[in-house]
Amino acid sequence: DPNAADTRRFLQQLLTMEGEIDEQLALSPEQQKDLAEDMKYFVNVGMDHIQAHGDSIEEVNHYSHVDRALYQGDIMLTKEQGDEILEDIRNNENNNRTKRQAYRDWRFPNRLWSDGVFYSFYNASEDAKRVFRKAAEIWENSTCIDFKEDDQATDRIVVLNTSGCWSIIGKIGGPQDLSLGDGCET
Template identity: 45%
Template sequence: MSTIRSQRYVEAKNDHIQAVDDTIERNNRKSKVDMALFQGDMILTNEQAEEIMEDVKKNESGRRKRQARRDFRYPRSIWSKGVNYAFWNASNEAMTAFRKAAALWSEDTCIDFVENNTGKTKTVTESKCGFRAGLIKKYFTSKYSAVDRIDVIKSVGCFSYVGKVGRTQSFSLGEGCESIGTASHELGHALGFIHTQSRHDRDSFITLLPENFLDGWISQFVKDSIYINHNYNLTYDYGSIMHYSTGSVSKNGQPTMLPRLPKYLKTLGSRIISFYDKLMMNLHYGCLAHFKAPPGSKIEVVLDYFTRRFSNDGCVHGGIEIKTENDKRLTGYR
């Protein structure tokens, strides 16, 4: 079965737009930082790394008990007062991509982004990086380092911390990473999201093909346990911007993962923030408000006009997205 489905994948491969994680993977592998980062593009604090290692042990022992990450620091790990960010040596293309990605995440959520470059002192230091924060030298210094802030830099590759870690945290959009899709994916990490294929329930939705992985990569596809992976009762979204593509980190051009529903074969690796991405982010940040009409009255919503297309969550470069599930909020197959 896997062989047949792999052949179908190869035949259909070239008519799919470039997946966001393919760009991240390719650039980070070219820069030789992919294996130094957790799952190819995430920096972990020492505490997060230790927690994940302990979590792996719990999974292996069978003591399992939830794509947002709710670790022991939650809710301190969310940007409850908005996201301050500053640009250091980032290229003009990277700055444009970051601002547009921030606007996309801010739209339809309660998360505000504030550019805050006042009083900075630029001190650039090149450094090798590792997925533990303790292995990373300071890239920059600032006069106001006490402010929780994202520092957008041009380093080697594309990477981010996971959630707010306190004070300043590096966010790299290096050469080849200056697309809106890549910036949106990395911002998803900075806001607290892990990769979709790391969900504790992923085996019910995708099948991994270890024989096709680049050497050393299969261990990076470790699942989170229900203890630290909280999905807010939302089902698996194949079209999440946080999902790797079918051919990600492949050593032979064959798929490394296949959706259990074949119709989603070309949906994985989206460069678009999905409805479910924003819904989960709103739940993670407590953005949802509920209200009801007073007794004897009702709430009516009148749409005066539309300023955009009726749908903006599908294929934006020509194509069609078909929604066949009962839940129309869920990404369809493309």
């Protein structure tokens, strides 16, 4: 995926800013004390490992070796999206942060799925197709978003079987990949 290189570049830039980000997020001694007190109420829950490919999206992506090309564990970013996040971080450093409900670039509203979200399948397993269709049904019943299967739609999500579980955020125009690789359909 061409966006993998953009996401990797973004993550490398983010890594160079790690010290600055850590400094901004550092807890005061009082906050550290409060956190330690709050953590006493949480139980450390162990996990049984059932699936060879991993039992969580994070594990599947790690074992598939795609985790280093993803943002927040399962997001493939375009260059523009990565630049927008870095700009937000830099603005936050200068106490110049503006709150936004969602990502909006200069192409908005062309980035909305105004006629519903179209999708198709390419080499996806029957399990992945079933899971995606069930998820789309749940989203339709829980939101105002309509999902329509259409392999001819110009703008559509293409559900495919590649390495890992990941997708691009929002509508970028044209076919865009959503990977439900081995282990993602459970």
